[in-house]
Amino acid sequence: xxxxxxxxxxxxxxxxxxxxxxxxxxxxxxxxxxxxxxxxxxxxxxxxxxxxxxxxxxxxxxxxxxxxxxxxxxxxxxxxxxxxxxxxxxxxxxxxxxxxxxxxxxxxxxxxxxxxxxxxxxxxxxxxxxxxxxxxxxxxxxxxxxxxxxxxxxxxxxxxxxxxxxxxxxxxxxxxxxxxxxxxxxxxxxxxxxxxxxxxxxxxxxxxxxxxxxxxxxxxxxxxxxxxxxxxxxxxxxxxxxxxxxxxxxxxxxxxxxxxxxxxxxxxxxxxxxxxxxxxxxxxxxxxxxxxxxxxxxxxxxxxxxxxxxxxxxxxxxxxxxxxxxxxxxxxxxxxxxxxxxxxxxxxxxxxxxxxxxxxxxxxxxxx
Ligand code: ZN
Numbered sequence: 001x002x003x004x005x006x007x008x009x010x011x012x013x014x015x016x017x018x019x020x021x022x023x024x025x026x027x028x029x030x031x032x033x034x035x036x037x038x039x040x041x042x043x044x045x046x047x048x049x050x051x052x053x054x055x056x057x058x059x060x061x062x063x064x065x066x067x068x069x070x071x072x073x074x075x076x077x078x079x080x081x082x083x084x085x086x087x088x089x090x091x092x093x094x095x096x097x098x099x100x101x102x103x104x105x106x107x108x109x110x111x112x113x114x115x116x117x118x119x120x121x122x123x124x125x126x127x128x129x130x131x132x133x134x135x136x137x138x139x140x141x142x143x144x145x146x147x148x149x150x151x152x153x154x155x156x157x158x159x160x161x162x163x164x165x166x167x168x169x170x171x172x173x174x175x176x177x178x179x180x181x182x183x184x185x186x187x188x189x190x191x192x193x194x195x196x197x198x199x200x201x202x203x204x205x206x207x208x209x210x211x212x213x214x215x216x217x218x219x220x221x222x223x224x225x226x227x228x229x230x231x232x233x234x235x236x237x238x239x240x241x242x243x244x245x246x247x248x249x250x251x252x253x254x255x256x257x258x259x260x261x262x263x264x265x266x267x268x269x270x271x272x273x274x275x276x277x278x279x280x281x282x283x284x285x286x287x288x289x290x291x292x293x294x295x296x297x298x299x300x301x302x303x304x305x306x307x308x309x310x311x312x313x314x315x316x317x318x319x320x321x322x323x324x325x326x327x328x329x330x331x332x333x334x335x336x337x338x339x340x341x342x343x344x345x346x347x348x349x350x351x352x353x354x355x356x357x358x359x360x361x362x363x364x365x366x367x368x
């Protein structure tokens with residue numbers, strides 16, 4: 001296992017943001033570079049992992065295991081790569097992988113595949129075919145490139161250390177990647193199929209940030225005779241209904257409170273106080289404006305989980321109807337809604353069929 005993994009993280013990332021450093025930017029709850037560090041470490045394929053950065057003080061504070069070293073990089077990518085090779089020379093590596101920190105989405109399987117191919121090759125480079133048609137410009141002339149002959153090279157790229165070192169030392173021009181060194185020296189590069197998801201993060205807009213929130217809602221209403229029973233917006237044939245300023249629909253009220261909670265927008269009473277205006281209001285009329293507001297604020301619902309707590313009516317009998325109704329009111333898919341029925345062993349007011357309660361948990365996400 002005489003393999004070494006170099007992570008190049010010295011770029012200024014000017015195209016990413018004028019102030020933010022791309023390599024340590026948070027992406028799905030982790031710094032972008034951490035994906036490369038963790039995967040190379042977890043693969044157990046490497047004797048040493050070398051991080052090349054121009055932000056030494058920041059990386060020195062990290063509690064890395066001994067097998068990870070951090071060194072200062074150069075001005076350009078090829079400078080940093082050469083600095084890394086010179087640093088590693090004393091370890092007499094057999095193979096070296098060079099990787100851009102800006103590609104967090106490669107798999108450990110790819111690392112293994114590269115290494116397997118390196119047994120019979122001196123340079124192994126993952127590449128994918130372009131999805132877009134490519135034009136090539138020379139002065140004012142435009143040429144069409146055949147998409148099937150155009151390869152987009154990715155990293156990690158892997159090499160026999162000796163050859164790469166030799167080519168890197170004598171190369172005077174700045175090169176975009178190490179594969180170029182081999183190509184410039186007419187040395188064979190073995191291209192293997194890369195991974196489409198292993199894109200390079202270049203612009204801040206390449207990263208879709210998702211923030212997820214949870215909200216909880218609870219409601220309880222007393223049962224009274226001579227009132228219609230509404231649950232989840234569905235009229236249920238029953239001897240009693242739910243007492244309240246509105247139709248007393250505990251399910252929709254708990255959903256409203258859960259959504260307001262997740263959005264941090266107070267509670268149902270703040271929007272529908274017990275005033276004349278809302279006397280005998282049907283609950284779908286209360287839920288609709290809340291849902292409208294949710295979507296207007298760029299949120300979307302991931303799922304709703306509902307506990308309806310009562311002895312009767314039997315939830316299983318009306319489950320599909322209620323879920324259908326909630327799906328229509330919230331415009332989410334039925335598969336995102338779960339409804340559970342819960343009895344209370346005939347205990348207390350609910351057990352004596354004098355009240356119905358409901359609790360709801362909702363998860364919502366905001367895409368920026
Ligand atoms: Zn209520």
